[in-house]
Amino acid sequence: MESAIISGLQGLFLGITNLGLGHVIMIIIGSLLLYLGISKGYEPLLLLPIGFGAILVNIPLAGLMDEHGFFRFIYNNGVLTEVFPLLIFVGIGAMTDFQPLLENPKIILLGAAGQFGIFLTLLLALAVGFDKLDAIAVAIIGACDGPTAIYVSSKFAPHLLGAVSVAAYSYMSLVPLIQPPIMRWLTTDKERKIVMGVVKQPVSKTTKILFPIVVTVVASILAPLGAALIGTVMLGNLMKESGAVDRLKSASENEIANIVTLLLGLAIGATMEAEKFLRGETLMVLALGLIAIGLDTAVGVLFGKLMCLLTGGKINPLIGAAGISAFPMSARVVQMEGQKYNKKSYLLMHAMSANASGQIGSVIAAAVMLSVLKGMGIVG
C-alpha cells in the first residue's frame, strides 16, 4: 500500500522531473509567439495556434507527437500530405482580386523580379553548409508566402518546417520595417519623386473568368510539378470571378480557410519540439529568411529602376518593392514611401498591380523550382 502511494505520487511529479531546459526555452518561445500575435497583431491567425502548439508539444510526457498523438494525426494527415497549404491556397485565390494586374499586365515582370531572393538565398544557404533539399526549403522563405513555404518545406525538409514557417510568417508581418530602408538605399531622391500616370483599362468579365483557367493550363504545362499550387489558387479565383458558386467561394475564404489555418498552425507548432528546434541551424534559417526577403525587395527595386530607364522615367522604381507576395501590405508600404517624397505621387494602384503579380510570381517561382529539381533528378 505504501509503495503504491509513493508510485502514485511519483507519477504526479513525472512531468516536473522530466522537464528540461530545452522545454522551458521552447515554452518561452511559444509564449513569445503568442505575445507577438495577440499584443502586436503580427499574423495572429497563425502565430496564436503555432505558439500554443509549440507550448503543448514541449510539455514533457504529453506525447502529442507520439505515434497516436493528437498533433501527430493532424501533422501526418494535413501537412505531410500537403493538403493544408493547398486548401489555404483555394481560400487565398477566392480572396484575391487580380483586377489591378489585368489592367496593367506589363507590371507582371516585377512579380518575377520580386522572387529572385529565393534563388539567391538558395546559393547563400548552400554556401553556409545546408544540403541541397534543406537549402531549397530555406530559400523558399523568400517567396514571402506562408503556404508556399510550408508546401515546399514539408515536401523537402519537414524537419525545418517549424523554423521555415515561423520565419515566413514573422517576416511577412515585418515587411513595413524590412522594406523601406532598402527602398531608400537603392533609389535616388529624383526616382522616388516620379509621378506615375493613371492606368485605367477596365477588364471584361469574360477576361476575368478566363484568366484563372488560362494561367492554370499554361503555367501548369510549363511547370507541371507546381500544378497543385497554381491550380488551387486559380480554382479559388475562378469561383470568385465566375459569381456562379458563391457558397463555395464563401466557404473557401471563411469556414475552410479558418479551420485549416487553425489545424495548420497547431501542426507547425507541433514541429517545434525542443530537441529539433533548439539548434544552430534554426538561427541560420531565421537569418537567411530575413536576407531572402531583403534580396527580394532589392532585386524588385533594381528591376524597377531598369524599367524606369527603359520607359524614359515613367515608372517609379519604388513599385518594384511590391513585387513580393505580401498582399496588400507591400503595396501600402510603397504608397507610403512614395508619399513621403512627393505628396502628389499616388503609387497605390501601380503597387497593387506589382503586388498581385508577386502573388502569382511566388507560386510560379516555386512551381518552376520544383520542375527544375524534377528535371535534374533531385526529386522523384
Next chain:
Amino acid sequence: MDIWTFGWTVALIGMGGTMLVLWCLSLLILLLKKIFPYQPDESATQKG
C-alpha cells in the same frame, strides 16, 4: 553533382523560368483583353 553546379543551375533556370512564365502570362492577358474587350455597358448590366 556538386552543390555549386546544383545551386547555380537551379538559380539561373529558376530566375529565367519564372521571368519567362510570367512574361508569357502577360502576353496572354493582353490577348484575352483584345479578344474580349471591356464593353462600357458591362458595368450597367452587372449593377442591374
